[in-house]
Amino acid sequence: MILILFFLCLPVVQYPADGFEKDTPKKTIILVQAEDLTCSMCGEKITGKYLKIDGKFYHTRCFTCSKCNRVIDTAYKIDNGRFFHADCYKELKGLICDHCGQLLDEKWKVFNGKKFHPECFKKSIQPKCAICGLSIVGDYTEDSEGIYHIACYKNKKLPRCDVCQAPIEGKYIEDLWGNISHEYHDGKSYNLCSSCSVIISKRTSKGGYEYSDGRLICGVCRESAVFHMTVVDQLIKSIKMLLKTTGMDSLPEKINVSLVDFDTMKKKSGSDNKNTKGFTKSSVMSIRSLNISSKHDIFILYGLPELEFKGVLAHELMHVWLNDQGISLTQRETEGFCNLGSMLVYQNDQSKLASILLENLARDPDPAYGDGYRWMLNKLEQKGWGDLLNDLKDK
Ligand SMILES: [Zn+2]
Ligand SMILES: [Zn+2]
Ligand SMILES: [Zn+2]
Ligand SMILES: [Zn+2]
Ligand SMILES: [Zn+2]
Ligand SMILES: [Zn+2]
Numbered sequence: 001m002i003l004i005l006f007f008l009c010l011p012v013v014q015y016p017a018d019g020f021e022k023d024t025p026k027k028t029i030i031l032v033q034a035e036d037l038t039c040s041m042c043g044e045k046i047t048g049k050y051l052k053i054d055g056k057f058y059h060t061r062c063f064t065c066s067k068c069n070r071v072i073d074t075a076y077k078i079d080n081g082r083f084f085h086a087d088c089y090k091e092l093k094g095l096i097c098d099h100c101g102q103l104l105d106e107k108w109k110v111f112n113g114k115k116f117h118p119e120c121f122k123k124s125i126q127p128k129c130a131i132c133g134l135s136i137v138g139d140y141t142e143d144s145e146g147i148y149h150i151a152c153y154k155n156k157k158l159p160r161c162d163v164c165q166a167p168i169e170g171k172y173i174e175d176l177w178g179n180i181s182h183e184y185h186d187g188k189s190y191n192l193c194s195s196c197s198v199i200i201s202k203r204t205s206k207g208g209y210e211y212s213d214g215r216l217i218c219g220v221c222r223e224s225a226v227f228h229m230t231v232v233d234q235l236i237k238s239i240k241m242l243l244k245t246t247g248m249d250s251l252p253e254k255i256n257v258s259l260v261d262f263d264t265m266k267k268k269s270g271s272d273n274k275n276t277k278g279f280t281k282s283s284v285m286s287i288r289s290l291n292i293s294s295k296h297d298i299f300i301l302y303g304l305p306e307l308e309f310k311g312v313l314a315h316e317l318m319h320v321w322l323n324d325q326g327i328s329l330t331q332r333e334t335e336g337f338c339n340l341g342s343m344l345v346y347q348n349d350q351s352k353l354a355s356i357l358l359e360n361l362a363r364d365p366d367p368a369y370g371d372g373y374r375w376m377l378n379k380l381e382q383k384g385w386g387d388l389l390n391d392l393k394d395k
């Protein structure tokens with residue numbers, strides 16, 4: 001009788017839950033009579049050392065790997081009653097690092113459906129933030145240029161509100177000056193300056209003011225705002241000089257200019273067009289095209305920034321010129337022509353405000369002030385001031 005003491009001790013192989021099943025061989029001490037045993041693999045009698053696995057007995061030489069056919073003497077796996085070297089089994093199951101091509105160890109990373117050694121993943125595969133360069137673990141966001149930590153993206157990639165400096169996600173407001181802003185701050189909607197169209201805020205416009213007639217004006221525009229007649233008188237002189245350069249040298253000596261609020265403007269002009277900033281009323285008595293008496297009253301909103309005031313004044317003075325000359329045109333011709341005066345003022349100024357006011361003229365959709373202006377501008381470019389004024393006088 002042979003007593004066999006066999007201590008089967010195979011290393012335990014562990015795989016993660018998404019690998020294959022854990023299969024821990026039993027540590028067994030078996031004391032049996034060898035002559036009773038046959039090998040479950042070859043069917044022959046077992047003498048000498050043997051293996052007992054899952055209640056079956058094997059010659060050590062018969063316990064072979066179903067993949068490479070070599071004897072298994074270390075860790076093994078069972079799959080469907082077949083045995084494998086642990087490594088052969090991994091190969092069989094595709095447990096290979098998609099980066100380096102080597103077998104995976106006990107743990108691996110799965111990314112985009114592919115498996116990697118944790119080190120390979122970390123070094124070569126794990127996405128890195130295109131802003132800070134560090135690995136991204138967990139949530140991320142992406143655009144056409146790369147992928148980012150959400151915080152990095154918010155802080156560096158998103159446009160920043162010029163009003164509150166915080167990043168803007170989604171919809172935002174942009175003014176003609178290139179400022180962008182959240183639509184709301186503390187539940188309050190944004191406001192634009194009624195003169196220069198800037199978004200009103202401390203940072204974008206040195207704050208803003210509300211005039212008693214409800215108009216909103218930014219802090220920058222208010223710095224040059226026209227409130228006093230002494231300033232007005234000087235400006236009338238300078239605009240008359242400017243119009244003289246075009247050939248409008250016969251403007252009447254006496255023209256009354258008053259600064260008014262919006263309600264007065266509405267009453268005087270008979271229009272509640274929000275864009276009305278100036279209005280001219282002329283009464284001219286003439287006999288055989290000779291003026292025997294004339295009276296011209298210009299009304300302009302108080303508190304306009306000086307440049308806009310000059311633009312409006314030039315427009316109104318050109319009404320005076322037309323009226324004084326007894327020239328009668330269609331509304332489209334009249335307003336288009338008078339807007340050439342505003343254009344002249346803005347073209348003579350290098351400021352950004354001038355270019356914005358000029359752009360507003362050019363883009364005005366109004367059939368008289370916009371279309372009329374573009375039509376008159378075209379005429380002016382063809383004829384020049386001299387011929388344009390003579391053509392009008394001949395009407
Ligand atoms: Zn056998
Ligand atoms: Zn094998
Ligand atoms: Zn690898
Ligand atoms: Zn980052
Ligand atoms: Zn903001
Ligand atoms: Zn402004």
Ligand SMILES: [Zn+2]
Pocket residue numbers: 315319334335338
């Ligand atoms: Zn007008």
